[in-house]
Amino acid sequence: MSKQKKQDQPKESTYTRADLAKHSKQAFGVSPEVVIGALSTSKQEEFTKSEAKQAIDNFMKRKV
Template identity: 45%
Template sequence: MPGSVKKKLTVLPQYTRAELMNHSEALFAVKAEVLAGALHEAAQQTFSIAEAQIRINQFLKAKVKE
């Protein structure tokens, strides 16, 4: 088909919380406890590495509630 553009959607691999926590220091340079806190309120059970990194960054920047 001339003129049509095919776009490939890249699907990032998804990992369970346990898989990410087992490798948290190697992947994110944080302890498993930090990752557990970052993913605590998430409803989903699987995450891409990029999604987990975003949640970790947000978690570390959050202000502590008194």
């Protein structure tokens, strides 16, 4: 039997709230205020793009 090594998948880069807000239009198509609001409830200091996108989607779907 041959053993296969699990290949490590490259880790997704992380970004600060400020960086995500600064590039919010290009990265997510939303204003910086939306990114700030979406990430404000999290205790994390840095986020991957997919984590930020998920938080923004949840934030935009909230009832007012």
